[in-house]
Amino acid sequence: MQVYKPVLKTFLHVNPKIKLFLLTAITLNLSACSSLGVEPWERDLLATKAMALTSSPVDAALDDHIYFSKEASSGGKSFGGGGCGCN
């Protein structure tokens, strides 16, 4: 019979040095997060259309349709969804 080790238990048993490294990395990440970002008056560049996460939704919709039909992957950025026979 195969015995599965609980994930948490496995994680807690990792090398203490790795644990320390992970904790440090996580802490640094969290503290860095709080200093990330801009003040509202510093959004001049972020506010431009070119800096929107999807700068052209129409292009994105057309591309999604093409690649959904021709490849085995879809979604990721937005919903993968159904929606067409796409042969």
Add this chain to the structure above:
Amino acid sequence: MSNLDGKSKTMNKKNHLKAALSLATSALLGTSVATAPVVQAKEVDEWQFDSAFLLYSEADRVTAGEGILAGTKTFDDGEILALKITVDALTGASANGAVAQPQAQTFTRPSGNGQYEIAAGETPLDDTFHDTRVQLNAQWTQLIADNLTGSVGGHFSKEYDYLSLGVNGNVAYDFNNKNSTFSMGLSYFQDTFTPEGGIPKPLSSMLVGDSSSPEWDKEFAKTRLGTSEDKTTADVLVGFTQVINRRMITAFNYSYSMVDGYLTDPFKVASVLNNQGIAQDYIYENRPDSRVKQSTFMQAKYHFDDSLLNTVADVSYRYMWDDWGINSHTIDSRFTIPIGRVSYIEPHIRFYQQSAADFYKPYIMDDEVPTGFISTDYRIGEMTAVTVGAKYGVVLNGGNELSFRLEYYRQMPTNAGFVDPDGLNSIDVYPVVEAIIAQVSYSF
């Protein structure tokens, strides 16, 4: 004076709402309302339209034309209504899944009405392929509490042989002075497929012979299961967006997708070859009736300064894996380079690589008894694909934008370790597919 102050406060409030809404909708829905109030070309309460026509044309295969008209209206209180209609028409030839042969081959059309012949050495393509599709989308987005945005949407699409209905709901929470956004979305699709000629019995042999014989219809019906099949797709998407600094924004998504129902392609067959590699039979493919896909997606956008022509770099990476044994890597990058004050050029490079599904084979041998899942569809086989191209956009008088896009897409299926029989030595088992993508867009 106080009036002016009051008006300014109201405007600020509106702008903040808009900023919050737009960041959330960008992250979740891919809509393009700008991410902050400072630069807004259009006033609130006006419709903004994006339209486009795209031509997708494969060498010797499918050609598709697709038109989109999308309208967005932002109301006084910052609610956003987005409506979109998409119409596309498709014609041409599609690979039927069989492998090319040193001699000519005859296949029956999916409808059962007639047959077609493929010349020696040619990849079998069914050239009766045509369809027209109409799709409607509607999305409503609004602030539901401080820093919390909600959005709901619906989807309808109808083809000659396919009906798809979908709904979605999303929430986004802004924090850290709106520099961070956590979002979550759910979507559900219900699709019905009614292919011409009905649903073939998986693994049954394609009937080939005299289709004008009185027995034909009866014999053809024996290879059919019914007239239609259903499929449902449930997606969960979790996202995190972080403004790094004045020039950089990043996004991270995780998605989980469950697809259940009829996932087989009723138009695809597999060649059954003898040990010389000569086709003895063609059997209809058979895929599992469920698929669980997961993906992680990362995106960074960076606005360079004058020294790099104020270029905006948009780079993203997606890793997808599923329980069919497919995993894929997608790297997508666009560089928007302003030319003067009113136009820009945007080179685009996309790289895609996928592994094959566990049940993918380019063909089967007649000493293997096909009992389980089998598909020869190159789209779930091992493949690398590349897209290169560019877009040119110009802002006309009045702020309307006209743009042109031209791209080249190349799919390169590869051998995932199958050893071909000698008879296929001179045959291209993994043919390259090339396509041109041409698009004109106009926003007004």
